[in-house]
Amino acid sequence: MSDELPSTHPSTVHAGRQxxxxxxxxxxxxxxxxxxxxxxxxxNPPEPVLESPRRFDETMPDAPEPYPNPGYVxxxxxxxxxxxxxxxxxxxxxxxxxxxxxQGPMPAGFxxxxxxxxxxxxxxxxxxxQSGRDYFQTIIRDGPQGSLRQSRRIDLIYGSGGVADxxxxxxxxxxxRELPMAWLHPTEQWGEQPFxxxxxxxxxxxxxxxxxxxxxxxxxxxxxxxxxxxxxxMHLGVTCEKCHxxxxxxxxxxxxxxxxxxxxxxVHPGQLSRERQMEVCAxxxxxxxxxxxxxxxYRPGEPLDHYYRTLNIQDREHDHVADQTxxxxxxxxxxxxxxxxxxxxxxxxxPSDVAKVRGACMKCxxxxxxxxxxxxxxxxxxxxxxxxxxxxxxxAVRFNTADDKYLFPMRPHEHRIAIYPEARxxxxxxxxxxxxxxxxxxxxxxxxxxxxNYWITESERLVKQHLFVQSIGAAREAVRLHPSAASxxxxxxxxxxxxxxxxxxxxxxxxxxxxxxxxxxxxxxxxLKLNPRAARFHEKLGMLYARTGQRDRAxxxxxxxxxxxxxxxxxxxxxxxxxxxxxxxxxxxxxFRQADEISPFTAEANYRWGLALLRLERWDEAAQRxxxxxxxxxxxxxxxxxxxxxxxxxxxxEEAVRLAHHAARLTGFHNIDVLMTFGSALANVNRTxxxxxxxxxxxTEAQLTQPELVGPLTQRISELRHTRxx
Numbered sequence: 001m002s003d004e005l006p007s008t009h010p011s012t013v014h015a016g017r018q019x020x021x022x023x024x025x026x027x028x029x030x031x032x033x034x035x036x037x038x039x040x041x042x043x044n045p046p047e048p049v050l051e052s053p054r055r056f057d058e059t060m061p062d063a064p065e066p067y068p069n070p071g072y073v074x075x076x077x078x079x080x081x082x083x084x085x086x087x088x089x090x091x092x093x094x095x096x097x098x099x100x101x102x103q104g105p106m107p108a109g110f111x112x113x114x115x116x117x118x119x120x121x122x123x124x125x126x127x128x129x130q131s132g133r134d135y136f137q138t139i140i141r142d143g144p145q146g147s148l149r150q151s152r153r154i155d156l157i158y159g160s161g162g163v164a165d166x167x168x169x170x171x172x173x174x175x176x177r178e179l180p181m182a183w184l185h186p187t188e189q190w191g192e193q194p195f196x197x198x199x200x201x202x203x204x205x206x207x208x209x210x211x212x213x214x215x216x217x218x219x220x221x222x223x224x225x226x227x228x229x230x231x232x233x234m235h236l237g238v239t240c241e242k243c244h245x246x247x248x249x250x251x252x253x254x255x256x257x258x259x260x261x262x263x264x265x266x267v268h269p270g271q272l273s274r275e276r277q278m279e280v281c282a283x284x285x286x287x288x289x290x291x292x293x294x295x296x297x298y299r300p301g302e303p304l305d306h307y308y309r310t311l312n313i314q315d316r317e318h319d320h321v322a323d324q325t326x327x328x329x330x331x332x333x334x335x336x337x338x339x340x341x342x343x344x345x346x347x348x349x350x351p352s353d354v355a356k357v358r359g360a361c362m363k364c365x366x367x368x369x370x371x372x373x374x375x376x377x378x379x380x381x382x383x384x385x386x387x388x389x390x391x392x393x394x395x396a397v398r399f400n401t402a403d404d405k406y407l408f409p410m411r412p413h414e415h416r417i418a419i420y421p422e423a424r425x426x427x428x429x430x431x432x433x434x435x436x437x438x439x440x441x442x443x444x445x446x447x448x449x450x451x452x453n454y455w456i457t458e459s460e461r462l463v464k465q466h467l468f469v470q471s472i473g474a475a476r477e478a479v480r481l482h483p484s485a486a487s488x489x490x491x492x493x494x495x496x497x498x499x500x501x502x503x504x505x506x507x508x509x510x511x512x513x514x515x516x517x518x519x520x521x522x523x524x525x526x527x528l529k530l531n532p533r534a535a536r537f538h539e540k541l542g543m544l545y546a547r548t549g550q551r552d553r554a555x556x557x558x559x560x561x562x563x564x565x566x567x568x569x570x571x572x573x574x575x576x577x578x579x580x581x582x583x584x585x586x587x588x589x590x591x592f593r594q595a596d597e598i599s600p601f602t603a604e605a606n607y608r609w610g611l612a613l614l615r616l617e618r619w620d621e622a623a624q625r626x627x628x629x630x631x632x633x634x635x636x637x638x639x640x641x642x643x644x645x646x647x648x649x650x651x652x653x654e655e656a657v658r659l660a661h662h663a664a665r666l667t668g669f670h671n672i673d674v675l676m677t678f679g680s681a682l683a684n685v686n687r688t689x690x691x692x693x694x695x696x697x698x699x700t701e702a703q704l705t706q707p708e709l710v711g712p713l714t715q716r717i718s719e720l721r722h723t724r725x726x
Contacts, residue, residue, distance in 0.1 A: 191399030224633025
């Protein structure tokens, strides 16, 4: 979530950040009055037991251990028995989905004149250097005080085997950062990934877990972190076990039983049902982007939707990936067949074979099934794919260069098999261009103009729908096929619209960071005049209106956010916080539930949902939400603290003590709210001396920061001491 409302509710935070002292569950639920203290403790406390003095463990808990390797052994182990298959598979783009510089080759942009890049944004430059076996990307920011240089070593590369773009990553300790500059193979130049030029730093960004999952077979991820990994436990690239499952048991069995031919303890995707087989590919070639479980949990043969939530994409503008499986399923060919799958055209063990892909159509169709065949030149009659699965600009992957913006290096095939009249015309256009007679050249020019007009019209239609990036893609098709003044102008106009929208988004982000709410509101409203469907503008406007006390306007913009982007969970988070602050706890619980449905397996949504349930005194349901938050992030201090309170209310004192102690360690034994809950839990299990020690520490902290709590704490300490008197 980009930002949060000013909180007036009990909001504790993740480990590593101090919990807000003014808003504790204790204060919220019990009002921190003398009566509240009396109500909290048992009406008839048991006779105290004099415990021996003990020291509480006050060290910060270690980061959770990374998820253990469930049995991935690596492709080289598979090669022991499958050497030939392994050798051919190493030539595929899947195998090269992620690699290290040492595995090479590295692009030509690290040497000669291409080893430097000047951004179109004034004052920003990059250099690319090699030192021995190490490669570096350096940003240089020129300013009044001179030039600031920041370098990062390149540790990992995502790519497509030298076909499209290569993106670079750098380790920051055990966290992975995505670098801003990528190499574009089709144009042999550097390209900027989208970044906010007004932001500080080196423009690198956090790498998401889902990104790492799709480009690798196994990486040990630390629970509760967005991008923390154990670097010594990685199987890079998309290799054998991504589709066949972890191979440890399989390998061990066949080493022990070398005479057994049938594969044991391994998944054969070809023997799965069609849906499960498609999902092996869909784990990365679809918009299944939101985790429902820990990273790398999915196993081939299991239902994919148990592990991921698929985004509710309405148009290509918002496709996160190419989403080939969804579009293939929309095809009449797929719907009329019982066995058409990805592997009908693609052999996952070998590099793509164009002839095989084209021949796949003939498995179900005959040449005379195509009514266009008599009107086509004989040379193109077998090119089913170009007519029925034409290439398009993959706009989800785009870069800026020194002299261009929103450049799409990839043009994958459309996977919704259908009739595309413009594709047929393009096939003919390319054929006529290859001919040498004047009549063919005239026909080629005629077709080029027709195609350019088609794509210009399409670009203008998309602008009216406020799909500016998609409009740029259509305009680029017009320029590619017929680079006329009209097509270039359409491209410039489309680029100008999206550039203005991005400029306003970057400006608003900077204004929000600087707490300049009024200016940010004006900037975001200006952006919505350009694109009323811009969900990110509505979401942030809602946040700013809430900050400035304009609740109705805030809610209206969050409603518009949800309409424009059904996959936006942040608007429900913000809306839920506002409802909570206003005492509308049932509504808040429902809003946080919706946030969790959209973006499952997040600690924050479950934590906030649990807080609302606590207010409704639905203790068991609240405890369930806090437990789920701790599954996601075992060191989520707020959830440990809140679960301890929920358990106190249901009588599970021992578990409450353990969790309150955990929360106290996470907050350095300085958070008053946590200490009060810890003391309460200790008293409830008759550890009176320990409870007194903790409450005395809470009182000391309160004297420094929350003097209004000193009186109630003093009285409760006195009462507790009295219960210990002989």
